[in-house]
Amino acid sequence: MVSSSVLGFPRIGAKRELKKATEAYWSGKKSVEELLKVGKEIRETNWKLQKEAGVDIIPSNDFSFYDQVLDASLLFNVIPDRYTKYDLSEIDLYFAMARGLQRQATETSKKVDVTALEMVKWFDSNYHYVRPTFSKSTEFKLTGAKPVDQYLEAKALGIETRPVLIGPVSFLYLGKADKDSLDLEPISLLDKLLPVYVELLKKLAAVGVKSVQIDEPILVLDLPEKIHGAFQKAYKYFSEQKDIPEIVVASYFGTVVPNLAAIKGLPVAGFHVDLVRAPEQLNDVAAILSDKQVLSVGVVNGRNIWKNDFAKSTKIVEAAIAKLGADRVIVATSSSLLHTPVDLDNESKLTEEVKDSFSFAKQKLYEVTVIAKKVSGKDVAAAYEANAKSIAGRANSTKINNQAVQKRTAAITDKLATRAAPFTERLKEQIPVFKLPLFPTTTIGSFPQTKEIRVTRNKFQKGAISAQQYEDFINKQIEEAIKIQEDIGLDVLVEGEASRSDMVFFFAEQLDGYQFTENGWVQSYGSRYVRAPIIYGDVSRPKPMTLRETVYAQSLTTKPVKGMLTGPVTMLRWSFPRDDLDQKTQANQISLALRDEVSDLEAAGIKVIQVDEPALREGLPLRAGAERDDYYEWAAKAFRISTSSVANKTQIHSHFCYSDLDPNHIKALDADVVSIEFSKKDDANYIAEFKNYPNHIGLGLFDIHSPRIPSTEEFIEKIGKILESYPAEKFWVNPDCGLKTRGWPETIASLTHMVEAAKYYREKYAEKK
Ligand code: MET
Ligand SMILES: [Zn+2]
Numbered sequence: 001m002v003s004s005s006v007l008g009f010p011r012i013g014a015k016r017e018l019k020k021a022t023e024a025y026w027s028g029k030k031s032v033e034e035l036l037k038v039g040k041e042i043r044e045t046n047w048k049l050q051k052e053a054g055v056d057i058i059p060s061n062d063f064s065f066y067d068q069v070l071d072a073s074l075l076f077n078v079i080p081d082r083y084t085k086y087d088l089s090e091i092d093l094y095f096a097m098a099r100g101l102q103r104q105a106t107e108t109s110k111k112v113d114v115t116a117l118e119m120v121k122w123f124d125s126n127y128h129y130v131r132p133t134f135s136k137s138t139e140f141k142l143t144g145a146k147p148v149d150q151y152l153e154a155k156a157l158g159i160e161t162r163p164v165l166i167g168p169v170s171f172l173y174l175g176k177a178d179k180d181s182l183d184l185e186p187i188s189l190l191d192k193l194l195p196v197y198v199e200l201l202k203k204l205a206a207v208g209v210k211s212v213q214i215d216e217p218i219l220v221l222d223l224p225e226k227i228h229g230a231f232q233k234a235y236k237y238f239s240e241q242k243d244i245p246e247i248v249v250a251s252y253f254g255t256v257v258p259n260l261a262a263i264k265g266l267p268v269a270g271f272h273v274d275l276v277r278a279p280e281q282l283n284d285v286a287a288i289l290s291d292k293q294v295l296s297v298g299v300v301n302g303r304n305i306w307k308n309d310f311a312k313s314t315k316i317v318e319a320a321i322a323k324l325g326a327d328r329v330i331v332a333t334s335s336s337l338l339h340t341p342v343d344l345d346n347e348s349k350l351t352e353e354v355k356d357s358f359s360f361a362k363q364k365l366y367e368v369t370v371i372a373k374k375v376s377g378k379d380v381a382a383a384y385e386a387n388a389k390s391i392a393g394r395a396n397s398t399k400i401n402n403q404a405v406q407k408r409t410a411a412i413t414d415k416l417a418t419r420a421a422p423f424t425e426r427l428k429e430q431i432p433v434f435k436l437p438l439f440p441t442t443t444i445g446s447f448p449q450t451k452e453i454r455v456t457r458n459k460f461q462k463g464a465i466s467a468q469q470y471e472d473f474i475n476k477q478i479e480e481a482i483k484i485q486e487d488i489g490l491d492v493l494v495e496g497e498a499s500r501s502d503m504v505f506f507f508a509e510q511l512d513g514y515q516f517t518e519n520g521w522v523q524s525y526g527s528r529y530v531r532a533p534i535i536y537g538d539v540s541r542p543k544p545m546t547l548r549e550t551v552y553a554q555s556l557t558t559k560p561v562k563g564m565l566t567g568p569v570t571m572l573r574w575s576f577p578r579d580d581l582d583q584k585t586q587a588n589q590i591s592l593a594l595r596d597e598v599s600d601l602e603a604a605g606i607k608v609i610q611v612d613e614p615a616l617r618e619g620l621p622l623r624a625g626a627e628r629d630d631y632y633e634w635a636a637k638a639f640r641i642s643t644s645s646v647a648n649k650t651q652i653h654s655h656f657c658y659s660d661l662d663p664n665h666i667k668a669l670d671a672d673v674v675s676i677e678f679s680k681k682d683d684a685n686y687i688a689e690f691k692n693y694p695n696h697i698g699l700g701l702f703d704i705h706s707p708r709i710p711s712t713e714e715f716i717e718k719i720g721k722i723l724e725s726y727p728a729e730k731f732w733v734n735p736d737c738g739l740k741t742r743g744w745p746e747t748i749a750s751l752t753h754m755v756e757a758a759k760y761y762r763e764k765y766a767e768k769k
């Protein structure tokens with residue numbers, strides 16, 4: 001009998017129970033006991049669900065109150081000194097590392113003021129992990145026994161589980177050196193870390209754990225040879241220990257083949273590989289296995305919402321069985337199901353047809369077990385028949401194919417993606433149109449989404465107020481936003497995005513080809529979850545999406561109002577994409593819809609149009625090579641398709657708020673002005689990289705995530721520092737990103753100071769001349 005296995009299950013709860021509980025704890029409305037209880041209930045529900053579905057290998061220690069990598073940092077005592085000096089309780093220490101903590105002194109506790117650890121993207125997913133932060137003074141030791149406790153918790157329910165641990169090599173490699181130890185290479189700590197892992201593994205074995213899943217996701221990255229050696233060393237060391245569970249090393253989100261040297265000959269029980277993302281790796285991986293090692297084959301996608309194609313998956317599993325024999329193959333999810341919504345059964349608004357093409361975490365449990373039964377020779381004919389019908393139904397759905405869109409996408413030429421003249425010539429035509437001062441000031445688009453705005457939108461959605469009433473309300477918001485911006489003295493204004501709940505959802509709802517869930521939340525980080533829209537079929541724009549608000553805003557002022565759109569790559573990345581069409585074509589379809597919007601805005605007298613691409617960087621394939629080069633090209637081109645219809649004198653802006661941007665990629669967008677996140681960057685090298693960028697750049701001058709109001713002097717100092725290495729004539733002045741999460745008072749104060757600082761330099765530079 002071939003076993004079925006799940007690498008991890010979503011921990012947010014089907015109704016976002018975890019979010020509600022953690023946020024209530026943070027705001028003092030729930031006690032720690034109440035919080036822990038919610039965690040326990042979620043774990044219990046998840047284990048029972050998996051047990052009932054018939055999953056053979058059920059994970060434990062996949063639960064986390066914030067992030068599983070942070071859990072490991074705490075467990076192994078990777079806790080920078082700055083967090084330990086306040087005598088915080090364990091859970092408060094944990095949350096302080098996760099999100100920072102500011103607390104006034106009380107009679108019983110000290111004043112606390114500490115910032116969060118760095119948070120970074122988990123590979124190419126929308127999940128973020130808290131970066132392990134090592135210092136020369138880091139002393140590894142076990143501070144608790146979460147994996148042991150949770151194993152026992154499941155066991156008490158009668159459920160045998162396989163604990164999941166982040167592997168030692170990935171744990172170090174994904175971490176970084178703390179500020180006080182910048183010359184420390186985390187991987188150099190391996191020798192010290194391994195005995196602590198062994199201590200944990202022994203504890204697990206002592207309570208009855210037979211097998212552990214050790215995640216080494218860095219196996220899908222480009223790794224230096226030194227890291228290959230670290231893998232060999234670590235797992236050889238484990239194999240020399242007595243009384244530890246057997247180890248299955250798991251990788252996901254790509255192929256391990258370029259790193260075969262890291263895993264070849266490893267003395268472990270077996271490996272898990274992602275055959276959804278990289279089916280081609282099967283032969284090479286199978287070839288290096290010793291004759292006892294098992295291979296867990298990930299064929300049920302842990303990253304999407306689409307129903308599995310049983311026929312296709314079965315072929316893959318059968319190929320593995322042909323090589324290794326049935327007793328050495330396990331049917332698994334490709335990765336943890338953390339990246340999928342919890343339960344399709346909670347969706348009541350989707351049509352049957354659409355629903356029939358989806359599968360969320362709970363449904364994916366069923367998929368792994370049925371496939372495992374099939375390859376074990378059990379009779380699952382009815383399930384396979386139903387699946388084949390669903391797959392065929394989706395392929396033939398009238399909701400998917402739009403001939404006009406397909407034709408238009410196929411006819412895209414380079415010319416369509418090229419503006420009429422190069423930037424230098426465009427600039428000459430733009431200068432007299434805008435007559436902007438030196439250091440032009442602007443914002444990134446959104447203004448505070450006040451409670452009033454959210455409540456009113458909600459009323460409108462529920463039908464409690466009419467479309468006209470809602471429109472009047474939005475107009476009032478726009479009027480206020482314009483007045484405030486004029487009073488502050490900003491140069492390029494925005495309508496403020498009051499009508500947008502979310503920069504992707506807002507557009508998706510107005511485009512044809514999308515589907516939406518009510519409860520399809522997926523954890524992005526901590527208590528932040530995203531309910532991404534789903535690209536279901538060919539995408540097109542039935543009618544203008546932003547025209548009314550933008551034109552209304554422009555009618556209220558003589559200053560230019562920026563049209564504001566979400567770019568094709570971001571629309572794609574922050575949606576669940578189709579799995580039956582390549583990403584480039586999906587991006588191109590969206591870019592054509594946006595192109596029409598851009599043209600409509602221009603025709604209606606809008607002279608500046610910003611197309612945001614905050615997700616541009618995250619779309620970059622994990623490894624260097626053809627796929628990455630290809631992405632660079634199609635992503636930039638998709639942006640240019642959407643923005644190249646306009647006249648030279650129309651100014652195209654773009655915006656990116658995640659760092660580590662590649663200046664060459666941004667250059668390839670050929671926008672006239674870009675704004676980038678910069679306030680936390682304090683890094684001369686980073687400015688230097690952008691110095692040669694030909695077009696104009698706004699370097700974000702304040703952090704929009706914080707209510708903190710920088711003073712005019714602070715802005716002056718910051719701008720002065722940048723001007724040491726960055727040319728004044730290319731320098732726009734703006735915040736890091738949109739201000740939707742802020743309140744009005746701090747927004748007005750910060751922007752006022754920012755504009756004052758710009759004026760200061762204008763005068764200074766005027767004197768110079
Ligand atoms: C995450 S980027 C956000 C850009 C958008 N225009 C805003 O200001 O909110
Ligand atoms: Zn942004």
